[in-house]
Amino acid sequence: MKTRFVLIAIVLLALVFGLSTLTVAKEYIPGSSLKVGFIYVGPIGDLGWTYAHDEARRICEDVFPWLETVYVESVPEGEEGLFIDKLILEEDCDVVFTTSFGFMDGTLDAAQRHPDKIFAHCSGFKRNANMMTYMADFYQIYYLNGLMAGALTKSHKVAYVGAFPIPEVKRHMDAFAIGVQEVDPEAELHVRWIYEWFSPTAAKEATEALIADGCDVFAFTEDSPTVVQVAAESGLPSFGHYSPMYNFGPEHVVSGQIAHWEAIYLDFLAKVYAGVYTARNLAEVNYWWLLKEGAVEIGAKPGMLINPVHEDELRAVTVNDPILGTINVWDLVMKRLEQMSDASMVVDPFQGPVYDRKLNLRVPQGLRMSEFELTTMEWAVEGIVGPWPGEP
Amino acid sequence: MKKPSLFRVERRPVVPGHVVVLVSILAIFAALVAAGIFFEAYGISAIRAYQLIAKGALGSKLGLAETVRRAIPLLLCGVGLTIAFRALFWNIGAEGQLLLGAVAAAGVALFSGLPDVLLLPAMFIAGFLAGALWGLIPAVLKARLGINDVITTLMMNYIAIYLVEWLIHGPWRGPSMRGFAYTDKFPSAAILPTISWTRIHWPTLLLGLVVAVLAYVLIARTRAGFEIRVVGENPEAARFAGISAFKTTLLVMIISGGLAGLAGVGEVAGIHRMLLGPTRISMGYGYTAIIVAWLARRNPLAVIVTSLLFGIIMSGGDVIRVSLGLPFQVINLFNGLILFFLIGSELLMHYRISFSFRRQ
Structure with missing residues (x-):
């Protein structure tokens, strides 16, 4: 009787012990194999945001x-919490990346639920001991593209098809407009909003409307190559967005923005692997990576900075720069790229004085904008024509 | 002389209940087999996929909780649709009516300044009214001008979608969201309680169950319910009997739209706690509810079962997306196939095959 009692007790103890080892979360041991989960907001085939993140994921897997x-x-x-839990509990992930602003609160909640796991949230501002934030931003590239657009427009009307009037898109439009006007002070930037991240139909309509308005150079924020294709049909130049769009208009894609999220992912994961970053020291970690860190690239496709088809046109236009003197736009783009790629970043698109289109001084002489100011900016620079929801 | 045959097909005068259930189950089974072919084509064992779905949606506490919470909006929308479909009003607009409910709830939660105790009841009332109003527009258009209800209800969905987009990008955009398109978070008095750690906002669930029973009583036991059925089954007879098709149409759409509106209140007050992008608020509940109502053969009580079934499909779909790395469109594939086979089985239900073994 007594032995049976002891036996049952042992079995029970073993069960409890076994279960507890099963349920206690394992913290990642630096140097061991690492499993990482990615939560994407869009389909990986979108040729835009999610595609770029997924490309980066595959590069990381190849490298490490x-x-x-x-x-x-x-x-x-709103569903991210559920998927994060599945990645951690069922797939045993040590690190989870969430790649949309809207995942911010869900990621923070999950980080608090799983204090031993590492989280990284893209484009947000809330952090935790085990949750960092990261962003690769294009505003410098848009400025460089703007310089070229300013040289290429003959009607002095440059077009921009925008997804949503939020600070990120407004920042890019402003930087683009600043570039355009540096080369062609007369030029206007005509804006159409389509209120979709991915909508070839809406992008096509907007582009056609802008062509009808007399615009002759195109830039955009939308996750398909539609604007490039529609502009190319009319023989008009454009700038690709988010992924290499050269193939959608080899004669007409001048340049564009290409994201290299792998720069951030490789750096962060290498540091997790080395034990530099753990689930306890991320509260101050924020990657705000630009040209100089290699998180973004300018080009019609990787390695093709400017489409050679447009070289003569760009060399034919010159500007008078207070420091560089008389310089053609091709050389100006190369010079500015070099300056912004350098660690000292001697120039910035939003270099004071910058006025908004209501003539308020937004960036005083001699100053630049902080990351916070850049990520919350709502105003439009001079020369932007069109509706601007939420304009202060 | 007629050639003797072994069997013949004949129309059933009355379709008995067990045949409806049997044929429905058969239709679902056929849809699963058809979807299984796609799994196999994808290089995944169909049996394993279904095992994972069942395990994920029913075998774990997390999965079970998610199944139920997805069933809540399907239940409310589905019950409403059974009533509209009874009167042969083709309400394809539950999605938009749900969004309007969400908008009204958000408006009350953020801007009404009501005392805390009144906030949630006021949100539900406002949500019902807003959904009903959205449903009334196509109802009036059909009853007065004879405009096709399928088209108007469907189009009203898009208007609702752009209304939500406009609100969150424009006047209602939350100052605490750093320029992103969300309203501010609701105050805590405007947030529905959930069952412990789950996301089951039980007041909405309870509401859904009560409404399902009430709707059943309405259809089966009241004069208004009788009129709804007559208008649906025989409009000529309804006219002779002096039943107003106009009033009946308005009534079913107030109920149908209002219940979808309640579902919208539950989603923003129970899950998201703010107003956000329309596709985030709803994930197509209003459309899936059409299949839910159809599978329930327009019986409000049966919606309790069918909404749970689609809850399983939705939360099971999440499981296979993670475990099998399948594309997200899988769920739509499922829904489409089930609706396809259900409508196809309609014919089957009304006929029977009788075998004759008599020799002549």
């Missing part, structure tokens, strides 16, 4: 032999 990755695409905002 100790790395294994899983991903979930098209996760609706």
Whole structure:
């Protein structure tokens, strides 16, 4: 009787012990193999935001032999918590990247639920001991593209098809307009909003409307190559967005923005692997990476900075720069790129004085904008024509 | 002389209940087999996929909780649709009516300044009214001008979608969201309680169950319900009997739209706690509810079962997306196939095959 009692007790103890080892979360041991999960907001085939993140994920997997990755695409905002839990509990992920602003609160909640796991949230501003934030931003590239657009426009009307009137898109339009006007002070930037991140139909309509308005150079924020294609049909130049769009208009894609999220992912994961970043020291970690860190690239496609088709046109236009003297636009783009790629960043598009289109001084002489100011900016610079929801 | 045959097909005068259930189950089974072919084509064992779905949606506490919470908006929208479909009003607009409910709830939560105790009841009332109003517009258009209800209800969905977009990008954009398109978070008095750690906002669930029973009583036991059925089954007879098709149409759409509106209140007050992008608020509940109502054969009580079934499909779909890395469109594939087979089985239900073994 007594022995049976002892036996049962042992079995129970073993069960409890076994279960507890099963449920206690394992903290990542630096140097061991690492499993990373990605939560995407869109489909990986979108040729835009999510595609770029997924490209970066695959590069990371190729570079690091100790790395294994899983991903979930098209996760609706509000559902991220559920998918994060699945990645951690069922897939055993040590690190989870969430790649949309709308995932911010869900990621923070999950970080608090799983204090031993590492989280990274893209484009947000809330952090935790085990949750960092990161962003690769294009505003410098838009400025460089703007310089070229200013040289290429003959009607002095440059077009921009915008997804949503939020600070990120407004910042890019402003930087683009500043570039345009540096080369062609007379030029206007005509804006159409389509209120979609991915909508070839809306992008086509907007582009056609802008062509009808007399615009002759095109830039955009939308996750398909539609604007490039529609502009090219009319023989008009454009700038690609987010992924290499050269192939959609080899004669007409001048340059564009290309994201290299792998720059951030490789750096961060290498530091997790080395034990530099742990689930306890991320509260102050924020990657705000630009040209000089290699998180973004200017080009019609990787390695083709400016489409050679447009070289003569760009060399034919010159500007008078207070420091560089008389310089043609091709050389100006190269010079500015070099300056912004350098660690000292001697120039910045938003270099004071900058006025908004209501003539308020936004950036005083001799100053630049902080990351906070850049990520919350709502105003439009001079020369922007069109509706601007939320304009202060 | 007629050639003797082994069997013949004949129309059933009355379709008995067990045949409806049997045929429905058969339709679902056929849809699963068809979807299984797609799984196999994808290089994934269909049996394993279904095992994972069942395990993920029913076998774990997390999965079970998610199944139920997805069933809540399907239940409310689905019950409303059974009533509209009874009167042969083709309400394809539950999605838009749900969004309007969400908008009204957000408006009350953020801007009404009501005392805390009144906030949630006021949100539900406002949500019902807003959904009903959205449903009334196509109802009036059909009853007075004879405009096709399928088209108007569907189009009203897009208007609702752009209304929400405009609000969150324009006047209602939250100052605390750094320029992103969300309203501010609701105050805590405007947030529905959930069952412990789950996301099951139980007041909405309870509301859905009560409404399902009330709707059943309405259809089966009241004069208004009788009129709804007559208008649906025989409009000529309804006219002779002096039943106003106009009033009946308005009534079913007030109920149908209002219930969808309640579902919208539950989603923003129970899950998101703010107003956000329309596709985030709803994830197509209003459209899926059409299949839910159809599978329930327009019986409000049966919606309790069918909404749970689609809850399983939705939360099971999440599981296979993670475990099998399938594309997210899988869920739509499922829904489409099930609706396809259900409508196809309609014919099957009304006929029977009788075998004759008599020799002549």
